[in-house]
Amino acid sequence: MLLHYITGLGIVIAGGVHLFTVFLTGSYAQNLAFSGGPFSVISIYKNAIFALTLELLLIFVDYHALNGIRVILIEFHQGTTWERGVSWVLAVAGILLLVYGTRTILIANALA
Amino acid sequence: MAEPLIQELRRALTGWFYPVHYNLERWAYALQRITGIAVTAYFLAHIVETGNVVGGMSVWFVPPTGQAADVWTATFHFLENPFFDLGLVVIGFMLSYHTINGIRLTLTEFGLLQGKPERPDFPYKAKSFSIAQRALFWLSVLFAVVTAVYALNVLFGV
Numbered sequence: 024m025l026l027h028y029i030t031g032l033g034i035v036i037a038g039g040v041h042l043f044t045v046f047l048t049g050s051y052a053q054n055l056a057f058s059g060g061p062f063s064v065i066s067i068y069k070n071a072i073f074a075l076t077l078e079l080l081l082i083f084v085d086y087h088a089l090n091g092i093r094v095i096l097i098e099f100h101q102g103t104t105w106e107r108g109v110s111w112v113l114a115v116a117g118i119l120l121l122v123y124g125t126r127t128i129l130i131a132n133a134l135a
Numbered sequence: 136m137a138e139p140l141i142q143e144l145r146r147a148l149t150g151w152f153y154p155v156h157y158n159l160e161r162w163a164y165a166l167q168r169i170t171g172i173a174v175t176a177y178f179l180a181h182i183v184e185t186g187n188v189v190g191g192m193s194v195w196f197v198p199p200t201g202q203a204a205d206v207w208t209a210t211f212h213f214l215e216n217p218f219f220d221l222g223l224v225v226i227g228f229m230l231s232y233h234t235i236n237g238i239r240l241t242l243t244e245f246g247l248l249q250g251k252p253e254r255p256d257f258p259y260k261a262k263s264f265s266i267a268q269r270a271l272f273w274l275s276v277l278f279a280v281v282t283a284v285y286a287l288n289v290l291f292g293v
Contacts, residue, residue, distance in 0.1 A: 131189050
């Protein structure tokens with residue numbers, strides 16, 4: 024469970040950067056437009072540091088959220104089979120989410 | 136012995152999500168769990184939503200920039216309505232609560248801010264839930280309300 028607390032604190036930092044770039048650097052409409060501003064969607068992805076921060080945020084939230092669901096499901100019902108099944112299903116779901124999110128970040132970073 | 140699933144489910148749901156007649160710590164716990172599940176749901180939707188920045192689920196190689204821009208702009212306009220905006224306000228509230236209350240839980244996990252054991256006397260206030268922790272709990276509620284008001288202002292221009 025130590026990882027749950029570590030990723031939680033990581034989210035506070037990486038999530039803080041994410042919310043800062045969306046809400047505190049200019050108008051919401053401009054920052055969520057595809058391009059056109061220094062903090063517009065594609066400008067963020069094309070900046071290596073912001074893209075890396077998003078990737079870290081993705082990893083942290085992916086682990087923290089799915090482990091949280093795992094904790095709830097294991098508390099709901101006890102048993103070796105149940106616990107293993109829940110852990111495996113959520114691990115696979117977590118990896119799929121991570122692959123899809125990383126794909127978005129890599130391709131958006133490489134857009135012309 | 137194993138109890139029937141439906142009974143197990145009912146016991147779990149009322150135990151977790153119905154803290155009426157219990158103390159504040161139980162309320163904090165229920166809220167942490169509810170907000171955690173809701174923000175997880177938002178996270179899943181957000182990964183799918185932001186996937187449209189590059190043109191959607193079928194895109195696995197770098198597409199023409201114009202194509203990606205069109206898909207994202209259409210997605211943003213689809214999501215830009217009072218229903219989803221109100222959802223974002225609620226998610227902002229929940230995220231803020233979960234963050235500060237999560238910091239409280241992290242501190243207690245490492246033994247900080249714990250009350251000293253004492254003889255239990257009426258009205259049996261939980262000693263584990265110290266004044267500092269109560270303050271952090273109310274701070275998390277305050278922060279959540281402030282976030283919701285801020286989000287209302289950004290999204291609805293109140």
